[in-house]
Amino acid sequence: MDFLYDVKTSFVREMKPLISGWVWLAFGLVQPLLYIGLFVPLLGDVGGAGVSPLQWFIPGMMVMLTLFGTAMVGWSLTEELLSGVLERFLATPMSRPALLMGRALKEMFPLFFQAVVMIVIAIPFGLRIYAVEMLYGLVLLGLFGVGVAALSYALAIAAKNNTSLFYMVSQSVALPLMLLGGVLLPLESGPAWLYVASRFNPLTYLIEAERALFMGELFSTTVLYGTLVVAATLVIGLAIGGSAIRKASI
Amino acid sequence: MIHARDLARSFKTKAGPVEAVKGLSLDVAEGELVAFLGPNGAGKSTSVRMLTTLLPPSSGSAMVAGCDIARDPAGVRKRIGYVGQGSGAGQYYKLRDELLTQGAAMRMHPADAKRRADALIDMLELTGMEDRIGTTLSGGQKRRLDVALGLMHSPTLLFLDEPSTGLDPHSRANLWEHVLKLRRETGMTIFLTTHYLEEADTMAERVMVMDNGQLIADDTPARLKANLAGDRITIGLANSDAAKAAELAQNLPQAREVAVGDSRVEVTVGEGEALLPEFIRRLHEVGVDIASANVRRPTLDDVFLGLTGRTLREAQGSVA
Numbered sequence: 001m002d003f004l005y006d007v008k009t010s011f012v013r014e015m016k017p018l019i020s021g022w023v024w025l026a027f028g029l030v031q032p033l034l035y036i037g038l039f040v041p042l043l044g045d046v047g048g049a050g051v052s053p054l055q056w057f058i059p060g061m062m063v064m065l066t067l068f069g070t071a072m073v074g075w076s077l078t079e080e081l082l083s084g085v086l087e088r089f090l091a092t093p094m095s096r097p098a099l100l101m102g103r104a105l106k107e108m109f110p111l112f113f114q115a116v117v118m119i120v121i122a123i124p125f126g127l128r129i130y131a132v133e134m135l136y137g138l139v140l141l142g143l144f145g146v147g148v149a150a151l152s153y154a155l156a157i158a159a160k161n162n163t164s165l166f167y168m169v170s171q172s173v174a175l176p177l178m179l180l181g182g183v184l185l186p187l188e189s190g191p192a193w194l195y196v197a198s199r200f201n202p203l204t205y206l207i208e209a210e211r212a213l214f215m216g217e218l219f220s221t222t223v224l225y226g227t228l229v230v231a232a233t234l235v236i237g238l239a240i241g242g243s244a245i246r247k248a249s250i
Numbered sequence: 251m252i253h254a255r256d257l258a259r260s261f262k263t264k265a266g267p268v269e270a271v272k273g274l275s276l277d278v279a280e281g282e283l284v285a286f287l288g289p290n291g292a293g294k295s296t297s298v299r300m301l302t303t304l305l306p307p308s309s310g311s312a313m314v315a316g317c318d319i320a321r322d323p324a325g326v327r328k329r330i331g332y333v334g335q336g337s338g339a340g341q342y343y344k345l346r347d348e349l350l351t352q353g354a355a356m357r358m359h360p361a362d363a364k365r366r367a368d369a370l371i372d373m374l375e376l377t378g379m380e381d382r383i384g385t386t387l388s389g390g391q392k393r394r395l396d397v398a399l400g401l402m403h404s405p406t407l408l409f410l411d412e413p414s415t416g417l418d419p420h421s422r423a424n425l426w427e428h429v430l431k432l433r434r435e436t437g438m439t440i441f442l443t444t445h446y447l448e449e450a451d452t453m454a455e456r457v458m459v460m461d462n463g464q465l466i467a468d469d470t471p472a473r474l475k476a477n478l479a480g481d482r483i484t485i486g487l488a489n490s491d492a493a494k495a496a497e498l499a500q501n502l503p504q505a506r507e508v509a510v511g512d513s514r515v516e517v518t519v520g521e522g523e524a525l526l527p528e529f530i531r532r533l534h535e536v537g538v539d540i541a542s543a544n545v546r547r548p549t550l551d552d553v554f555l556g557l558t559g560r561t562l563r564e565a566q567g568s569v570a
Contacts, residue, residue, distance in 0.1 A: 002357075005354075005357070006355075009355055012354075013351040021342075083336050083341070085336075085339065085340050087304060087338070088334060088396075088399060090357040091302050091330070092356055093324045093355075094355045147350075218443070
């Protein structure tokens with residue numbers, strides 16, 4: 001119970017500046033909406049004949065936003081690592097993993113908000129709603145984001161004396177993962193080697209699962225593989241992030 | 251309140267292992283106000299971070315507020331207040347929110363936390379700043395907020411790591427006024443580190459001098475000064491009987507470092523003010539005419555010089 005209480009304490013603390021900075025929350029919507037307005041019309045019938053390209057594009061976009069949003073969250077921790085704020089909390093009885101868990105959950109909040117707004121806006125432009133499947137897709141994304149955020153925090157703690165190292169590593173991991181996952185364009189239409197490479201990218205399976213869910217599929221191997229990737233990310237992220245903060249002596 | 255035995259901590263660096271703290275043993279009783287004095291890099295912060303469970307010691311043990319730092323770190327954390335060297339309050343968080351968060355982190359009842367936060371805001375003169383965020387507070391206000399955060403759960407033992415570094419003299423005095431007032435009201439034990447001599451001298455009842463990872467002295471500022479530095483008596487001579495004066499000076503109790511100039515003689519003794527009248531009387535008896543007399547009380551810098559052969563200011567420059 002103490003653990004959950006501490007997660008709540010950390011989450012509530014992080015949420016307050018976010019709510020008062022709602023302008024940024026709104027600003028975060030601009031980029032995905034530009035993609036939908038200016039890029040999706042170029043895609044043609046990427047999702048198959050008679051299916052809106054939004055059905056194909058929005059899930060990929062959501063994965064991209066989640067990955068980039070959460071891979072960079074260690075940045076905010078770095079700031080508090082260096083200033084002494086984290087140390088202040090480490091000197092309290094709060095559970096250390098709970099500290100990070102609360103922060104990671106807060107990072108999911110704007111992403112969740114953006115995803116829902118994006119879906120709602122896309123409805124009049126032809127997005128079909130599969131409520132249960134899409135909701136499951138959002139849950140999967142949320143758990144995936146918590147896992148990636150935990151890894152990002154571990155990286156921030158490991159690279160606390162070298163903030164540019166954090167930036168380099170997080171960017172050089174996130175960008176190829178995203179491009180190789182076929183977020184913007186279908187990899188099937190590219191050269192064969194690129195397609196083969198994408199099979200070794202765990203993110204590919206998550207993106208495919210999200211697309212399947214947005215087409216209304218739920219009980220399929222594609223969704224199962226995506227779920228397994230999320231479970232693995234979450235377990236590995238929490239294990240590494242948890243041990244990093246437990247050992248952290250700032 | 252604090253009992254440490256042989257605490258040691260070494261760090262791995264590129265140049266090889268560095269022993270930051272080498273076998274620290276100390277005891278602090280309830281209600282004491284103790285200052286750790288030493289140059290930057292002496293191992294003060296490392297020691298405090300071990301005592302506050304932020305850093306596991308390489309060897310040794312300690313009981314802090316009744317709990318073992320290695321076996322029951324959560325127990326220590328529950329009982330102590332810690333104000334670190336850095337700024338504890340977040341930049342984008344409102345002042346009162348941070349206090350309430352601290353209360354929740356200390357598992358206080360929300361209603362108690364609210365009452366306590368308002369009381370501390372009042373006590374530390376932060377009224378009117380409740381909704382200001384970290385970036386808009388002045389250096390002195392930020393530091394008072396840090397102290398308030400450390401005091402949220404009314405700890406019986408408060409650690410202050412370099413509490414007044416970076417503050418202007420006025421803010422520093424103001425911070426101390428508040429800390430001392432709180433101490434008078436609650437009787438809490440305070441353990442602070444500082445590299446400001448005046449701060450250790452005027453605020454602490456007991457000073458532990460640390461240098462190079464070791465405790466090299468531990469006493470009240472007055473006794474440290476009397477035993478390790480002493481008062482410097484300077485007598486200006488009207489006629490040139492310097493040799494006679496020097497001989498008398500040599501025979502004063504605890505006399506050391508007698509220096510003779512053309513028309514003056516200097517000597518270091520334990521209690522200069524008490525000895526001076528007697529010294530003058532004896533000089534007078536042997537026919538030495540005195541032009542002037544002066545006693546200079548030592549500072550803790552003289553103590554540090556006596557202990558290490560270098561002044562604190564020099565040590566400050568030589569150690570990163």
